[in-house]
Amino acid sequence: MIVNFPKPYDDEIFYSVVARYFEYYRVGGHKKILKALFLSDTISATLDFPSGLKDFCCNIKNGGFSEEYIINNHTLFPYYSRFIDSKKKTRILDSMNNKSGNIHTRVGINAGVFSPLQLPRFCRKCYNEDIKSLGESYFRRAHQIPSVPICLKHNVFLEKLYIGVNFLNKHYFIPPSVIENYPKLEASINDNKLVKEISQRACNLLKLETAHIFNNQAYLYNRKIKELGFLKNQKSIDLASLYEAFENHFSPQVLLTFKSQVDINDPSCWLKSIVRKHRKSFDPIRHILIENFVLSFNNKSVTTKVKSKKWPCLNPVCEHYNKKVISKYKSSIDKKTNREIKYIECSCGYGYTESYLENKGVTFRRVKIYGNLWEEKLNLCISKGISIRKTAQILNCDSKTIKLFLDKKCSNSKISITMIEKKKQWLNLIKQNSKMSITELRKLNPALYSFIYHRDSNWLTKQKYPINKPQPKLRIDWGKRDSDFLLQIKESINYLKITGYNKRKNKTLLISLIGKQAIIEKNYSKLPLTASFLEKVTESKEDYRIRRLKSAQMKLIKNNIDVNRWRLLREARIREDYLTSKIEKVVEDLLNGKELKDKNLLSA
Template sequence: MIHFFTDPYKDELIYSAISRYHFYTGNIDFKDTIEECFGKRTIISSLEIGSPIDALAKNIGGSYTSEYLIKEHTIFPYYIPFLPMKRREEIIKEIKYGDCSGIYQKIGIIAGSVCKREGIYYCPICATNEIQMKGEAYIHREHQLQGIYLCVHHGELLRRYKTIKTDVSRLEFIRFEKDLLDLSNGPKDIKHYEKMLKLASDAYYLLENDLMSTDRKIVLKKYKSILCEKGLTTSGNRIKQREFYEEFINCYGLEFLKIMDSNIDKDDEYNWLRVITRNSKRTVHPVRHLLLINFLSGDIAEFFNDIRNNYKPFGKGPWPCLNKISEHYKMNLVNNLKITDDYKTRLPVGTFSCDCGFVYSRKGPDKSSEDRYKIGRTKKFGIVWEDKFKAYLKERKYGLRELARFMNCDPKTILKFDSILGTNMFQNNKGNIKDKQPAAETDKLSDYKNSILVNMESNTAATRTEIRSMCKKEYIFIYRKDKKWLYDKLPIATKRTKYQPIVDWNKRDSELLIIVKNKYEGLLVSDELIRITKSNIGRGLGILTTLEKNIDKLPNTEKYLNKVIETVEEFQIRRCKKIIKNKVANGEPIRIWEIQRIAGIRNKAFEKIKNIVLACIN
């Protein structure tokens, strides 16, 4: 156990505390410091997390535990609520006892390279205050979060420390030195300042609050709940992607999303906005979750405090039974609710089924407490209603309309059940209740028929479809009331002529070949490395559908694409070659491990191309 250790400051990375420990103990060799802290000399220092934390906690002793150090002195809480529970447990176990090998991919720090940056960052105002009060500045974890550019406490633009980890040995712990800190006043006019400061505040909330009970699954349910509340989902809980995309873009603007490495390709089935709202195993970066939370809720504290309450268009159950004949009328006994979409308005329609057999529905969402006691349509009356109806019939003293009032239904319903149940008490009344079109409706039908005939006489060459287009309301009204008359009077339906292709595919092939070649050459010289695939070329030119569905009609274009598209390994080699070229141009030393790290290639994949990369270096 260590008899002396530099207690971590508020929100200080454990990496920073160890670097100060090394300084104050006067150790010359960093391996000595590593052994004293972790119990062995082979640990590689990690800025953001550090491991194995459990060994460090035991060596420090006192009140320190591995759970406390992870929660208070690593950036892991930034990722906690957006990870699946099982993966989170695996990661915590790795942080406690492992060497963090491959942990960053599991967390999502590397995935998508969202707002990826090199170096250690600090706030000049924080550093100045710490030097004055504590005699030294330290590394804050909130300043190292990807996607966060401002200090949440002072709104100051973060600055990169002059010494970075790639400049020193992998075993070395960097400590802030006053002479290397830029403590001058920073720029005040920062573009998108308010949005960036809001993200910094939301990120700090994740660090400061215990969200261990929340995981990816719970957050996803909350997303869908709020999207439903905003009218951006169907009753089947499917997201209306086009409307969602448009509102999200309007909220932030394309420029800001580009700065945050969060552009959205609405034609890409796997763009991050779709992935983040699906039951996907893919990791989505926390900054993108913060963008979505801010769009949906605006208040991250409110979002997480209320995260387990799902949107309910008809309120919480149980709901009242609205069978006036039953003794439990208006009592909250209905537990069976089925929600569907209205086929016209797409609003939710709730169908409520009581144990007494009474089934009713209404269109939602409910806007007041009184709406709970409204019926849009009665679908079934149920056994209780039928028994009461039979009891009234046995008394043989009620007329048709009087009985309809007692049973809270239409007289036609009484006649219907009188026939269904075989009581036949009101057979003589059927003539009085016979369905007849009102005189006004009959006149309307006659007027609409005349309108159709007049239009047909004025447009003798018009087809059925053209007549329907000219007389939309008349057509649909007659279709519902007298379809036979309509079809007898309309022109004879003409057969569709065989489709004749109008596209000259040979010409189209030649044209596309030229623009595909230009796009390919552009991708090769682009500063942004993009893998050359049919999808990337087609999407960039806006012709992806043509290339996917009609490629068999474009033989020259297909042949060229097959020649130039890259495999994953070919793209990895091209990335490595560009890194080597840049280092040679800048006169920098070339290290094989550094090329692998910058290119972001995993060990197993890099082994396959290592000899080719070495040949390029030589």
């Protein structure tokens, strides 16, 4: 139980609270302190989303701490939670309370533009004020939001801590006191009001009253942008106008500061994705940018009314011919000409496309499908013996179109006759080769098979073919394999002996040396000789430490240095934490000058 854990300051990040405790009670190393606080020495020093909070709260006796209180008031969870659905939120909270990872992946930070901060950021002016008023300083939560570059209180850009790689440890919480010895640079002042306004809106997300508002509408911004009047037709957004207005509202400096530059020619541009159906997560700062744009934009400047329009049916044999009764259509953009093309279809089945040619100033229409009603009239005219030209006049089309339909009809009848003949050929092929499967028959006549398959695959597969029994698999002689692996492992041990390898010789090392790791690990029970030999010759961690102690004793004696406990342990690189009763006895025997037989697999 921890009794004297420091009380967190207002808006202090949880990382800073633990770091101050590290500084107060630096006894036994940071791993021991982690073990005392979180009941685990593998907890990482994470700025935004700490884990292991459940054990931490149970271990703090002075009260005032709960998982919910820490998460809502001293982490960055509220900043992201507004844009996370309830299922993901539950998983993230569970990961923070327990000791599981993947939090940044679940939030969407790893795939975003702002990477999670590895080291804290600070404001020099805030630090000096804290020293005067509190006697110590702390890392503020608002300063650790990756997308917020300034201190809102003093309107200056934040400074980053830079620690050498040799001193950087993922389990070590860096205390705020290191700022005192940090180079004192003149703080850069922010002179952009919009940067401060956006940063203020981002920091407001840390407040509980705004943090848990989530709107799960897939087309949330799509609807809002359309309401502003950025419409190309009844359904599509006018991206050209939207990009122009967006870039006029936000200067390039602001967009660069928040890593949110836009490019209309970029197909994966974030602005296009956020105003369409949301298929991925976006950084909260980009939600704030689009919300700021929507709120501050003048609706009246681009609002246009789209009048409802109807189109006529162009089928001369339909009762709706030349009457504007069709109100629904499908719209698409031609990639080559960037022209809008509408597809209009009547209930009679007659469909056509319509597009406006700006260079000619005319509306162009093209028939795409004639429909059953039109084709029935064509068949009626042909059966009555009406000429092709007269039929074309009746059906309001070109005479070449009538010829194409007649040729298609004749070719379909020819295909049906040919299909019957091809099926007979295939049945004869089955009779002549009654023991062959469909795959073997296909190899005999691939052209015939391909013709029938592409026109009537169901008929082809329904025919009766003999079932080929699969060939039995070859049995593996595991006894021989066991002997071979045993011989190879012994050879690898000799190789280690020749090369003078002195590190720990465990099971994984010996198996990997022969290049058969997967086979041996998956079939360990089938290899008794190999398994028993490995159990016999491999070193445990305890045996390895004993061997190091023996080597350390010999080295000290060789160099004429007194053998005492602390020298022996330091030379053997063994910490007090790892001393077991067996190792303690070995140390005592070595200090008394006794000779020991260590378990060394090189002599096996």
